[in-house]
Amino acid sequence: xxxxxxxxxxxxxxxxxxxxxxxxxxxxxxxxxxxxxxxxxxxxxxxxxxxxxxxxxxxxxxxxxxxxxxxxxxxxxxxxxxxxxxxxxxxxxxxxxxxxxxxxxxxxxxxxxxxxxxxxxxxxxxxxxxxxxxxxxxxxxxxxxxxxxxxxxxxxxxxxxxxxxxxxxxxxxxxxxxxxxxxxxxxxxxxxxxxxxxxxxxxxxxxxxxxxxxxxxxxxxxxxxxxxxxxxxxxxxxxxxxxxxxxxxxxxxxxxxxxxxxxxxxxxxxxxxxxxxxxxxxxxxxxxxxxxxxxxxxxxx
Numbered sequence: 431x432x433x434x435x436x437x438x439x440x441x442x443x444x445x446x447x448x449x450x451x452x453x454x455x456x457x458x459x460x461x462x463x464x465x466x467x468x469x470x471x472x473x474x475x476x477x478x479x480x481x482x483x484x485x486x487x488x489x490x491x492x493x494x495x496x497x498x499x500x501x502x503x504x505x506x507x508x509x510x511x512x513x514x515x516x517x518x519x520x521x522x523x524x525x526x527x528x529x530x531x532x533x534x535x536x537x538x539x540x541x542x543x544x545x546x547x548x549x550x551x552x553x554x555x556x557x558x559x560x561x562x563x564x565x566x567x568x569x570x571x572x573x574x575x576x577x578x579x580x581x582x583x584x585x586x587x588x589x590x591x592x593x594x595x596x597x598x599x600x601x602x603x604x605x606x607x608x609x610x611x612x613x614x615x616x617x618x619x620x621x622x623x624x625x626x627x628x629x630x631x632x633x634x635x636x637x638x639x640x641x642x643x644x645x646x647x648x649x650x651x652x653x654x655x656x657x658x659x660x661x662x663x664x665x666x667x668x669x670x671x672x673x674x675x676x677x678x679x680x681x682x683x684x685x686x687x688x689x690x691x692x693x694x695x696x697x698x699x700x701x702x703x704x705x706x707x708x709x710x711x712x713x714x715x716x717x718x719x720x721x722x723x724x725x726x727x728x729x730x731x
Contacts, residue, residue, distance in 0.1 A: 436620050437463040446489035448481045451649030453639030453656065454555045455481060456613035458490075458526065461553065461637075464623030467492060469522040470513075472506050474536060475499040476528035477562045478555075502527040503539030506550040522627060523550040529570035530560040533594050544603035544632045551626055551633045554596060557641040565644045569594035573711075574704055576696040577644075588699065592711075597636055601670060606631030609669035609678075612638040614656025618667055618678050625669070638665045646695025658690040663716040674726040677719060687712050 441462035448455035454477055462469065470493040473479050479496055482489040497505040502525040510523045525543075527536055532554040540552060559577050560566040567577040572593045576582050580589040600608055607629045609622045619637075626633045640656055642649040659665040660679055664687060667679040687709045691697040700708075 441491040451642045451652040457637045474531040503543035529556045530568040533569040555639040557639040582699045607633040
């Protein structure tokens with residue numbers, strides 16, 4: 431039997447308020463296992479303020495600070511400065527925000543945190559819409575996806591804009607570490623969290639977080655859907671250290687993207703032409719990622 435490497439310590443209480451199958455809850459549980467108890471988490475308005483901090487309770491065994499929707503990056507900069515003044519050098523300062531609070535409302539604060547070289551970890555758990563307030567589209571909602579603000583009716587065919595490239599935006603700031611993570615691959619997830627924990631400087635983790643009610647799939651399928659996202663190339667797993675990119679999961683030939691799309695009700699209106707469009711985009715993005723890795727590996731250290 432293979433030896434398990436995921437830390438056994440649980441820093442998230444059971445009985446929290448997450449929906450069954452919530453990718454964001456899985457993300458938090460695995461994240462805290464890798465970071466350990468010497469951690470302070472700052473949360474903006476998002477699903478996790480409902481999951482984790484309904485007064486007067488908490489779902490986490492670590493320190494929590496609720497901050498304004500747009501202010502996660504600023505909040506963790508302030509927490510880091512305060513911890514340093516108090517001599518708390520061994521404390522992990524973590525911002526844990528959704529895609530709306532990161533890619534849209536909180537983008538300016540994230541950019542400032544990265545530009546100031548704040549020694550903290552910023553986590554975007556990406557469920558690809560504003561789920562807490564009613565499944566409205568965000569900048570991270572994929573092209574063509576149904577949401578309550580990008581309906582499918584008559585001439586309306588889901589979200590008309592593409593998903594925002596948050597990793598590209600973050601990498602333009604030259605962080606000390608950046609990575610994509612998927613709870614469906616916990617060994618890769620934990621290794622990246624522990625690596626981020628031990629690096630000094632601004633770090634960014636983009637976590638894939640399937641949402642059963644928002645994406646319209648059965649809550650028992652979260653892990654299977656997560657694996658499809660990576661194995662089709664929709665959400666590849668990689669990390670960037672000191673500007674060098676390395677893909678951390680390669681599966682040979684990618685699975686057809688239709689397997690991922692057809693598993694979710696938010697894409698049920700897709701025509702064969704829509705699927706072919708997504709397939710071409712995924713293939714182009716994957717080839718570009720592979721080429722970037724090849725070029726980075728060939729550069730002298």
